[in-house]
Amino acid sequence: MNREVLSRDTPSRPAAVTPRPARRNRRGPRRRASRAGARNARATAAFTLPFFALFGLCFLAPIGYALHQSLFTTERTGPLGLGGQEREVFAGLANYAHALADDRFLTGFGRVLLFGAVQIPLMIVLATALALLLESASARAVPFFRSAFFLPYGVPGVIASILWGFLYVPGISPLVKIAGAVGWDLDFLSRGTVLWSIANIVTWQFTGYNMLVLIAQLKAVPGELYEAARIDGANAWQVARHIKLPLIRPALVLTGVFSIIGTLQLFAEPMVLRPLASAIDSGFTPNLHAYSEAFVGNNQHAAAAEAVLLALVACVLSFGFLRLAGGRAKEHG
Amino acid sequence: MTRPPVRYRIITASLLTVAALYFLVPVYWLAVSATKNSADLFGTFGFWFSGHPRPVEYLVDVLTYDHGTYARWFANSLFYAGAGAVCATLLSAAAGYALAKFPFRGREALFNVVLAGVLIPGTALALPLYFLFSAIGLANTYWAVLIPSMVSPFGVYLCRIYAAAAVPDSLLEAARLDGAGEARIFGGLGLRLMTPALVTVFLFQFVHIWNNYFLPLVMLSDSGLYPIQLGLTSWTGYADRQPVLYQYTVGGAFLSVVPLMVLMTVLQRYWRTGLTERSVKA
Numbered sequence: 039m040n041r042e043v044l045s046r047d048t049p050s051r052p053a054a055v056t057p058r059p060a061r062r063n064r065r066g067p068r069r070r071a072s073r074a075g076a077r078n079a080r081a082t083a084a085f086t087l088p089f090f091a092l093f094g095l096c097f098l099a100p101i102g103y104a105l106h107q108s109l110f111t112t113e114r115t116g117p118l119g120l121g122g123q124e125r126e127v128f129a130g131l132a133n134y135a136h137a138l139a140d141d142r143f144l145t146g147f148g149r150v151l152l153f154g155a156v157q158i159p160l161m162i163v164l165a166t167a168l169a170l171l172l173e174s175a176s177a178r179a180v181p182f183f184r185s186a187f188f189l190p191y192g193v194p195g196v197i198a199s200i201l202w203g204f205l206y207v208p209g210i211s212p213l214v215k216i217a218g219a220v221g222w223d224l225d226f227l228s229r230g231t232v233l234w235s236i237a238n239i240v241t242w243q244f245t246g247y248n249m250l251v252l253i254a255q256l257k258a259v260p261g262e263l264y265e266a267a268r269i270d271g272a273n274a275w276q277v278a279r280h281i282k283l284p285l286i287r288p289a290l291v292l293t294g295v296f297s298i299i300g301t302l303q304l305f306a307e308p309m310v311l312r313p314l315a316s317a318i319d320s321g322f323t324p325n326l327h328a329y330s331e332a333f334v335g336n337n338q339h340a341a342a343a344e345a346v347l348l349a350l351v352a353c354v355l356s357f358g359f360l361r362l363a364g365g366r367a368k369e370h371g
Numbered sequence: 372m373t374r375p376p377v378r379y380r381i382i383t384a385s386l387l388t389v390a391a392l393y394f395l396v397p398v399y400w401l402a403v404s405a406t407k408n409s410a411d412l413f414g415t416f417g418f419w420f421s422g423h424p425r426p427v428e429y430l431v432d433v434l435t436y437d438h439g440t441y442a443r444w445f446a447n448s449l450f451y452a453g454a455g456a457v458c459a460t461l462l463s464a465a466a467g468y469a470l471a472k473f474p475f476r477g478r479e480a481l482f483n484v485v486l487a488g489v490l491i492p493g494t495a496l497a498l499p500l501y502f503l504f505s506a507i508g509l510a511n512t513y514w515a516v517l518i519p520s521m522v523s524p525f526g527v528y529l530c531r532i533y534a535a536a537a538v539p540d541s542l543l544e545a546a547r548l549d550g551a552g553e554a555r556i557f558g559g560l561g562l563r564l565m566t567p568a569l570v571t572v573f574l575f576q577f578v579h580i581w582n583n584y585f586l587p588l589v590m591l592s593d594s595g596l597y598p599i600q601l602g603l604t605s606w607t608g609y610a611d612r613q614p615v616l617y618q619y620t621v622g623g624a625f626l627s628v629v630p631l632m633v634l635m636t637v638l639q640r641y642w643r644t645g646l647t648e649r650s651v652k653a
């Protein structure tokens with residue numbers, strides 16, 4: 039990832055046509071640095087400090103604090119461990135061991151991974167299909183459809199969940215009513231279906247956004263490429279399969295990574311649907327588990343350990359995915 | 372280019388229409404339901420109006436219920452998202468510009484830290500952030516939601532890429548030779564040349580803050596500080612005992628969704644050109 043970003047330091051447009059002028063950049067800054075080094079240093083600090091100070095406070099400090107918290111536990115010194123003074127005691131990895139031995143926490147992880155394994159590919163295939171359809175020559179009313187597909191992205195997760203919740207609940211839902219009228223007993227909130235009902239909410243919200251990212255990349259493909267393929271006798275499907283898809287690979291990787299991160303954070307949807315679906319318990323997703331550990335179980339230390347584990351898994355998965363997909367993309371490019 | 376055969380156009384149009392139905396029907400349901408009272412919400416068919424739709428009256432009810440608490444939540448949301456996104460955009464612009472235009476030791480290392488920040492899930496951070504903020508006495512204040520909203524690693528990433536490509540070194544050199552200070556060069560030249568990226572960062576961050584649920588949920592206990600999402604879920608929590616809150620939740624959800632959807636539809640053009648053109652190009 040870093041290398042790709044570095045290569046963008048040079049203006050990207052000429053780089054696509056001529057060999058990359060990598061050397062030029064190196065000469066300029068050095069000459070300047072010797073001339074106005076001190077002024078530069080002061081300006082650099084003034085420009086970067088505000089961001090990095092807050093970044094430290096909101097990203098690095100909490101991670102450090104969580105790591106620290108996760109290594110301690112609260113001990114009560116009163117009789118029978120009740121009342122009395124509270125004391126922080128070093129616990130080593132006990133909180134992690136506790137989390138990893140907790141069936142519900144692990145089940146939650148498994149559930150979220152299963153969710154991601156099904157929902158992310160489905161959503162990205164749908165987004166790609168819609169992007170290709172909208173960009174194909176046979177599409178009409180493109181601006182209308184594009185806006186319609188993108189609209190749900192403007193609906194916050196909580197509102198989307200409230201909204202779909204009403205469409206799932208038997209008493210109100212017109213969907214259940216229609217299905218019932220034709221003799222189909224739909225239950226969106228049962229133990230077996232509720233996870234996929236949540237997957238539907240997430241898909242509904244984010245397909246249009248991903249589609250827009252893919253369309254932007256499709257637009258960056260030079261039109262002559264399509265013309266050439268068409269003259270060679272390729273049909274619409276072959277152009278999509280052999281030219282468009284390989285070229286939007288970077289955008290697919292990007293949407294994939296953001297989807298993985300998003301999936302691991304799954305919280306608002308199950309939280310909002312919880313009062314409607316008894317199948318959703320306090321450990322339904324790892325995030326929900328950590329939240330209830332902190333605010334219901336009142337165990338900050340265990341919650342900190344779970345938050346650390348969650349961040350770790352997210353990093354491993356998204357870096358792994360970047361490696362896998364990015365590495366292969368580089369071979370192609 | 373030759374026109375594609377009618378057969379293709381019909382297939383494409385039908386597929387797009389089916390997809391549009393999927394994306395629009397829930398919003399349509401919300402709009403219809405906002406015109407109903409509680410009894411009709413449960414008693415009439417969801418995809419059609421009741422015999423006596425009263426959209427204005429019911430929406431006024433939503434706004435005035437409980438001393439206008441809904442309006443307060445709405446104002447809070449606007450404040451968090453507006454102020455947070457403006458600050459995040461300016462901070463990102465300055466940091467991204469410096470990372471692109473001032474070579475200094477440790478620059479790449481610093482940038483990699485920012486990139487790692489992009490990949491850390493926000494909700495994994497929210498709990499530790501709450502522990503930290505409550506330790507320093509910031510929890511349950513406006514600052515608790517506002518401060519984290521002002522930091523956008525993705526914004527810095529985008530601004531750096533954009534500044535590197537759109538702000539020519541020669542122009543900066545010329546301005547320096549004319550004796551302009553770095554702050555003036557940034558304010559007068561840099562920000563202007565980076566405008567498309569800044570619009571994107573602002574929009575992204577605005578929507579991100581507006582949609583954020585977990586952070587306010589853990590940070591805030593005083594309902595006067597709630598943003599709209601948190602407020603609405605607190606209504607659904609009471610709806611069992613006060614059924615009229617079902618109706619208010621639907622009306623409130625409708626009111627909160629309309630302005631943002633209008634904004635999205637109008638601004639998706641910027642979104643597309645600004646965000647993606649450079650950021651996805653690898």
